[in-house]
Amino acid sequence: MSLSPSQNPGTESSPSRTRTWLRLFKPARVRINQRERWRMVLGLALCIALVALFAHWLGMASSPPWMVASLGASAVLMIALPSSPLAQPWPVLAGSVLSYLVGVACAALVPDLSVASGLAVGLAVAVMLALRCLHPPGGGMALFAVLHPHESTAAGALPVALNVLILVLAGIAFNHLTGRSYPHAQARAPSGRKESGAFTSGDLDAALSHYNQVLDVSRDDLEGLLHLAGRAAFQRTLGELRCRQIMSAPVHTVTAETPLRQAWALMRRHAIKALPVVDAHNAVIGIVTMADFMRLANLELHEGMGQRLRTLILGRPRQPEQVLGLMSAPVLQVRVEQHVMDLVPLFSDAGHHHIPVVDEAGQLAGIITQSDLVKTLAAAVAQS
Numbered sequence: 001m002s003l004s005p006s007q008n009p010g011t012e013s014s015p016s017r018t019r020t021w022l023r024l025f026k027p028a029r030v031r032i033n034q035r036e037r038w039r040m041v042l043g044l045a046l047c048i049a050l051v052a053l054f055a056h057w058l059g060m061a062s063s064p065p066w067m068v069a070s071l072g073a074s075a076v077l078m079i080a081l082p083s084s085p086l087a088q089p090w091p092v093l094a095g096s097v098l099s100y101l102v103g104v105a106c107a108a109l110v111p112d113l114s115v116a117s118g119l120a121v122g123l124a125v126a127v128m129l130a131l132r133c134l135h136p137p138g139g140g141m142a143l144f145a146v147l148h149p150h151e152s153t154a155a156g157a158l159p160v161a162l163n164v165l166i167l168v169l170a171g172i173a174f175n176h177l178t179g180r181s182y183p184h185a186q187a188r189a190p191s192g193r194k195e196s197g198a199f200t201s202g203d204l205d206a207a208l209s210h211y212n213q214v215l216d217v218s219r220d221d222l223e224g225l226l227h228l229a230g231r232a233a234f235q236r237t238l239g240e241l242r243c244r245q246i247m248s249a250p251v252h253t254v255t256a257e258t259p260l261r262q263a264w265a266l267m268r269r270h271a272i273k274a275l276p277v278v279d280a281h282n283a284v285i286g287i288v289t290m291a292d293f294m295r296l297a298n299l300e301l302h303e304g305m306g307q308r309l310r311t312l313i314l315g316r317p318r319q320p321e322q323v324l325g326l327m328s329a330p331v332l333q334v335r336v337e338q339h340v341m342d343l344v345p346l347f348s349d350a351g352h353h354h355i356p357v358v359d360e361a362g363q364l365a366g367i368i369t370q371s372d373l374v375k376t377l378a379a380a381v382a383q384s
Contacts, residue, residue: 040080051166070141082181100160104156125139242337273291274353276367289353355368
């Protein structure tokens with residue numbers, strides 16, 4: 001029996017594909033507040049005006065090209081995207097000047113305007129990639145040199161370089177005054193800190209290699225954003241979880257006077273590895289675990305000659321008969337309304353395997369095991 005397009009998820013009707021394709025043109029929302037919008041507008045106006053003023057003051061206005069339109073695009077990158085790898089001082093300065101010189105060379109060596117235009121932009125990008133100074137307005141700078149051969153000469157590289165330098169200095173000053181990091185570090189120094197989270201740096205490098213496209217964000221900034229997003233998702237799924245939601249209840253318990261043989265039989269019968277020890281008011285006074293019984297059973301194994309002599313002279317140590325003689329006390333306890341996240345260091349660093357849970361009155365309400373926490377963490381990671 002064949003499925004219709006609406007039933008088969010692998011097929012999509014032509015109108016549906018068209019709608020999906022048209023949705024690609026929908027612009028993304030700019031996620032900045034009104035203050036940041038005004039910061040960008042003011043910064044761009046001041047930086048470009050400052051470049052023009054300095055060009056006039058230095059007497060460059062009478063010798064074109066004293067102001068190239070692509071400087072406006074460079075300013076947008078520096079002020080609006082100060083953390084972008086494409087907006088850092090080296091790409092802005094070197095990318096602009098080198099692209100201009102590539103355009104001048106193509107205009108002089110290639111007589112056909114169409115061929116020279118395409119070649120100039122392509123070679124400019126090749127040079128910028130090779131020298132790690134990719135700057136999108138550089139393509140505009142190369143094209144300007146080809147389209148205005150009489151104004152664009154090798155000597156014109158000096159006023160272009162001065163204009164770009166003034167723009168970079170203005171961008172550094174304005175970003176610094178408005179609390180933006182510029183130049184923005186593109187690679188953090190190694191901290192030696194142990195990696196944690198759902199992915200490692202190696203995983204990110206593998207993903208970027210598979211993506212194989214230029215990103216308008218530094219690799220370390222991207223890693224930091226992904227870790228923040230993962231932490232937020234983890235906090236959303238696990239942050240408000242309480243101990244009462246993952247504890248096991250009711251709990252099998254014993255008293256301090258319970259015979260060890262009876263406690264052992266109880267653990268075997270219910271396949272559990274720990275028994276809270278409670279008093280007459282159901283308050284936890286200790287805990288006895290499978291490990292305690294294993295240590296007791298191994299007291300007489302692998303006796304060496306020295307141990308046998310001590311046993312012969314002093315006699316064998318008296319074995320406890322009740323839970324009181326074997327239990328661990330006092331015992332760590334947590335509250336029913338305590339956050340599950342609080343248990344992570346208790347299990348991972350302190351080495352606990354079973355933690356009794358008590359209510360507001362201090363009475364035993366349940367127990368949380370290391371397995372309970374691992375299952376909860378695994379479910380939270382899967383949801384995030």
